[in-house]
Amino acid sequence: MMDILEVKNLYKSYKNGDEKLQIIKGLDFSLPKGKRMVITGESGCGKSTFLNIVGSLDQCDSGQIIVDGTDITQLDAQGLCQYRNRTIGFVFQFHYLLKELTALENVMIPAMVAGLSKKEASERAAELLESVKMTHRKDFYPSRLSGGERQRVAVARALVNNPVLLLADEPTGNLDQDNSRLVEKLLFQIVEERKTSLILVTHDPTIASHGDIKVKLEKGKFVTI
Amino acid sequence: MIRRFSLFFAFKTLFSKSGSGALRHIRGAIIGAAISIIPLVVVLEISDGMMQGIVDRYMEISSFHMQVTLADSEAVEKEEELLEKIGNIEGVTYAFPYTQGGGILYGEKGRTGITVRGIPDTLFKEDEGFRRYITVKEGEFDLSEPDSLIISTETAQRLKAGVGEEIKLLTAKVIPGRPMLLRPTRFKVKGIYSSGYQELDMLSAFITQEYGERLFKDDSSRMIGVKVVSPHTGELFAAADEIRYLSDGIRVATWDVLNDSLVASLNTTKKFLVFIMILIMGVASVNISSSMIMMVISKRQDIALLKSAGASDRDVSSIFVLTGLFIGICAAALGTAFGIAAAININEIIDFISAVLHFDLFDADYYLEKIPVELSLYKLSGAAALAVLFAVVASWLPARRAGRINPVEIFRKH
Numbered sequence: 001m002m003d004i005l006e007v008k009n010l011y012k013s014y015k016n017g018d019e020k021l022q023i024i025k026g027l028d029f030s031l032p033k034g035k036r037m038v039i040t041g042e043s044g045c046g047k048s049t050f051l052n053i054v055g056s057l058d059q060c061d062s063g064q065i066i067v068d069g070t071d072i073t074q075l076d077a078q079g080l081c082q083y084r085n086r087t088i089g090f091v092f093q094f095h096y097l098l099k100e101l102t103a104l105e106n107v108m109i110p111a112m113v114a115g116l117s118k119k120e121a122s123e124r125a126a127e128l129l130e131s132v133k134m135t136h137r138k139d140f141y142p143s144r145l146s147g148g149e150r151q152r153v154a155v156a157r158a159l160v161n162n163p164v165l166l167l168a169d170e171p172t173g174n175l176d177q178d179n180s181r182l183v184e185k186l187l188f189q190i191v192e193e194r195k196t197s198l199i200l201v202t203h204d205p206t207i208a209s210h211g212d213i214k215v216k217l218e219k220g221k222f223v224t225i
Numbered sequence: 226m227i228r229r230f231s232l233f234f235a236f237k238t239l240f241s242k243s244g245s246g247a248l249r250h251i252r253g254a255i256i257g258a259a260i261s262i263i264p265l266v267v268v269l270e271i272s273d274g275m276m277q278g279i280v281d282r283y284m285e286i287s288s289f290h291m292q293v294t295l296a297d298s299e300a301v302e303k304e305e306e307l308l309e310k311i312g313n314i315e316g317v318t319y320a321f322p323y324t325q326g327g328g329i330l331y332g333e334k335g336r337t338g339i340t341v342r343g344i345p346d347t348l349f350k351e352d353e354g355f356r357r358y359i360t361v362k363e364g365e366f367d368l369s370e371p372d373s374l375i376i377s378t379e380t381a382q383r384l385k386a387g388v389g390e391e392i393k394l395l396t397a398k399v400i401p402g403r404p405m406l407l408r409p410t411r412f413k414v415k416g417i418y419s420s421g422y423q424e425l426d427m428l429s430a431f432i433t434q435e436y437g438e439r440l441f442k443d444d445s446s447r448m449i450g451v452k453v454v455s456p457h458t459g460e461l462f463a464a465a466d467e468i469r470y471l472s473d474g475i476r477v478a479t480w481d482v483l484n485d486s487l488v489a490s491l492n493t494t495k496k497f498l499v500f501i502m503i504l505i506m507g508v509a510s511v512n513i514s515s516s517m518i519m520m521v522i523s524k525r526q527d528i529a530l531l532k533s534a535g536a537s538d539r540d541v542s543s544i545f546v547l548t549g550l551f552i553g554i555c556a557a558a559l560g561t562a563f564g565i566a567a568a569i570n571i572n573e574i575i576d577f578i579s580a581v582l583h584f585d586l587f588d589a590d591y592y593l594e595k596i597p598v599e600l601s602l603y604k605l606s607g608a609a610a611l612a613v614l615f616a617v618v619a620s621w622l623p624a625r626r627a628g629r630i631n632p633v634e635i636f637r638k639h
Contacts, residue, residue, distance in 0.1 A: 048637075057533060058633045078537065085535020094639055096530040100241030110534040112230040141243040157534070 003066075004165055004197040005031040005054065010063035012049060023049050025220030027063070031213065033164070036191065036198040038211030040225070045217045047201040051167045054199065055088055056080045068164050085113050089158030089166045089196075091187070093173040095150040097142040097157075103149075104129060104138040107156045114161055121160075128156035131193075132186050148179030155187055159194065166191055168200040172207065180204065230536070231543035238524075238544065239551060250523065251552050254516035258556030259563065261509030262612045265502035266564025269604045271571055272495040274597035280488060282420050284480035285354040287429060289450035291465055292483055293320075294476040304449070307471060311451060314467045316460040319352050319452040321345050324437035326446050328396040330376070330430060334385035339376075339430045341394060343437010344368070344450075352452055364388035364416035368433045374412035377426030381417045390414050394432075396440050410440060421595065456480060506612060510619035513552055517545060517623035521630075526639060529632035542628035549620020553613035561609050568598050 010027040013020050023046035031037050041047050052058035054065060056072050065072050072083055084090075089110075097106045104125050111121035129138050132152040142150055151171060158166055171187060172180035184207050191198045202208055208225075215222040239251075284290055293311065295304060304322060311320040324343040329336055346368035348355055359366060362378050374392060376384070386392055391413055398406040412432065420426050432440075438447070451468070453461050465477045481488060521528070528541050567574065572595050579585050 052633050052636075055533065057636075081535050081537040083535075084533060090533045092533075092636065096526055098237075098527050098530065100238050100243050102243075105237065109230075109234075109531065112233055113531070113535045113540065115228070115230075117229075118233065141241075143243065 002033050003030040004033040004035075004068055005199070006064070006066040007054075008064040008066070010053070010065065011061040012046070012053060012058075013061055022220055024053075024060070027221060029215075029222055031165075031197055031199065034195045034197055035212040036188065036200065036210065037213040037215065038208045039199065039201045039215055039217055039222070040203065040208050041217035043203075046220065047217050048169050050217065051169050051199065051201055054165075055090055055167050056084055085110055086161055087164055089161070089163035091151075091155055091158045091166065091168040091171045093170040095142070095147075095154040097145075097150055097153055099142050102139050102141055103134060103145065103153045106142070106153055107160050109157060110161045124160055125156070128160050129153070131159075131190055132156045146179070147175055148182055151175060151179070151183050152186060155183065155190065159190060159196065162194065162196075164197060166196050166198045168198065170202055171200070172202070172204060180207075184210070228540060228543065231540050231547060234531070235544045235547035235551070239548065250520045251513075251516050251548065254513040255552050255555045255559070257509050257512040258506075258552060258612060258616060259559035261506045262556060262560025262608060263564040263567055264505060265499065265608050265611075266561055266605060267568045267571065268495075268498045268502050269608055270565070270568035270598050270600060271596055272491075272498060273599035273601060273604070276488075276491045276495065277599055278597040279422055279425075279491065280480075280484060282358045282422050282425055283484050283487060284456060285352075285358050286420055287425060288480050288483040290354075290453050290456040290461060290480050291451035291468070292478045293449035293451060293468060294478070295447055295449070296474045296476050303472060304447075307475070308449060310471050311449065311468055314464050316453045316455070316464045317451060318454055319348075319450075321348060321352075321450050323434060323448055323450050324441045324446045325448060326396060326437075326441035328394045328440075330380065330384060330392055330394055332384045332386045332390065332392045335383050337380055337383040337427075339380065339394075340428050341396075341430050341432055341437070341440070343432050343434045343441070345434050346373075354452055358420045359418045360421070362417045362419055364414070366418060366431075367415045368431065370413070370415065371433055371435055372412050373415040373433055375416045375418060375431040376414060377423075377429060378417055378419045379423050379426045380430060381414070383427075386414055388414050388417060394440070398442075408440075410436070412436075503611065506615055510615040513549065513616050513619040514623060516552075517549060517620045518626070520548070521545060521623050521627040524627070525630055525635050528627055528630045529635035532630070532632040533636075538628035541630070542624040545624035545627050546617060546620055549617045549624065550613065552620070553616025556616060557609035557612040560612060561605055564608075565600070565605070568600075571596050571598065 007027055007029050010024050012024040013022045039047050039050065049058060053060050060073065063073070068087055070083070072080065075083060104122065107125035107128055108121040111124050112118070116124070126135070126138065129135050132155055134149060134152050134156065137145060137149060145153065155171070168187065172183050175183060188210050200207065200211065208214055214225040216225055308320050308322065311317055321344070325340065327338070327340055330339045349359065349366040366375055367373060368375065381387065384392060391411055393409045393411055395407055395409050398408060400406065453464050455461065461479055465479050468475070468477050531541055
């Protein structure tokens with residue numbers, strides 16, 4: 001099976017005053033297409049940093065990150081924008097829905113950034129909202145949605161451009177148990193249906209159990225669980 | 226290039242029905258910028274009107290559209306023939322002989338220096354331009370009697386004289402090699418007028434052409450006044466050129482040359498005022514910048530999300546530049562509308578302020594009694610465009626900052 005993600009000899013450190021904190025130390029791994037990878041680890045071990053690097057929001061010190069055949073460490077600013085827009089999708093712990101936009105319009109954002117017309121983006125967003133069972137709330141502003149509903153809209157937004165890789169950073173971290181289960185169920189169901197690869201960072205052992213590949217980030221390296 | 230996405234987002238951000246639209250952040254900036262445009266619009270409209278009003282008065286009743294000086298005695302002899310030829314030139318409406326000289330008007334109660342013009346008694350009736358700016362306040366504009374004198378209200382006040390009273394004009398006659406001869410001449414005040422511009426009125430009195438010729442005998446005092454249909458167009462200069470070719474012994478000066486120091490002084494004042502008003506707009510645009518910075522700060526999470534969704538630095542900056550453009554357009558529309566309203570009602574506004582403060586806001590000696598307003602679409606568009614430009618420039622820096630926001634830092638802080 002072809003790999004959707006290949007990480008080679010990845011290093012990342014942060015400066016904390018005079019001290020250099022080595023967060024990721026020579027990470028090597030690959031994720032086959034369509035697989036779901038779950039990353040666990042202690043707080044501050046670098047899970048989110050790893051996702052940000054793979055999502056090109058952050059830069060590594062050295063190493064290679066090949067996503068769907070493209071080494072993203074070699075891309076220029078414009079190439080990285082296109083990569084974030086078309087190749088990957090982000091779901092954060094906080095929903096980050098824009099409060100001036102309705103649920104539908106929020107889901108439309110990545111599609112419009114990709115250059116789709118308002119009509120096309122709207123059709124695609126409506127389809128995704130149906131997948132996360134939010135059609136009845138599509139014209140609601142975020143202030144009128146519950147926490148779980150907001151996160152479902154955020155999931156739809158992450159998938160509107162049909163990314164090959166979905167990066168989810170503790171997507172249920174801010175939700176109660178019932179909503180957590182619902183979002184978790186929808187998330188795994190949608191990635192399954194769309195054959196989207198998933199890298200999910202979580203502290204929740206129930207969610208972690210759904211991963212095809214389960215790793216723990218420890219001392220800057222993955223340890224298979 | 227601004228992408229459709231940036232337009233969509235800027236529009237949604239400003240006009241969201243969610244109750245959290247960004248319009249509230251920039252409302253103050255719009256109002257501030259709009260207020261800053263009002264003085265510029267008013268100055269542009271009023272200064273043009275004022276200039277036009279003052280210059281028109283000078284050229285209709287003082288310098289006339291053209292002044293033809295008869296430079297030698299030969300030319301003076303041909304005056305009648307010359308008048309006829311000038312009158313036949315295309316565009317010329319009226320040509321008349323007149324004399325001009327200085328003197329001192331004095332009566333029992335006062336005296337004042339004056340420029341006296343001896344004009345044909347038909348000028349007031351036949352020249353529409355002259356008549357337009359002469360408002361007879363007392364008596365009549367009647368020069369049918371040889372000793373008739375028409376003075377302005379300002380002169381009448383200085384002399385404390387009224388219609389029917391006797392006034393003397395002291396003129397000097399210079400004969401080479403002999404002492405200067407001062408000669409008093411009696412006149413009877415037949416009319417008191419006002420042109421609406423006291424500085425001009427203070428200096429002008431009218432007597433009959435016949436008396437003028439008697440008092441100011443030297444050739445340099447004798448002139449031909451010419452009026453044309455359109456004194457502000459090339460028609461004036463075409464007519465002036467034709468007159469120059471009529472005879473060798475004449476000199477032709479158009480109103481813009483005769484009043485060049487006045488026009489230059491008014492233009493300089495206008496430019497200085499416009500410059501100050503533009504500075505005010507510039508200062509007000511700092512307010513736009515501050516509002517935009519506040520807006521960028523409040524939208525950092527949204528910016529981070531947009532970037533994670535693939536929006537480029539330029540896309541994000543465009544959203545805020547578009548917001549600046551929107552502020553500029555709104556401010557320009559509001560400011561121009563209020564500016565026009567203020568300019569149209571400027572006389573009432575000045576009267577009201579003067580009444581409230583119990584003193585004349587503007588000294589009528591140096592301003593027209595009623596300020597004329599000259600609406601120029603071209604200049605108003607320029608002022609509006611400048612306001613929009615200032616707003617866009619003011620939003621440029623905050624927009625650039627917005628584009629440079631690092632999403633990771635925002636997500637990490639959150």
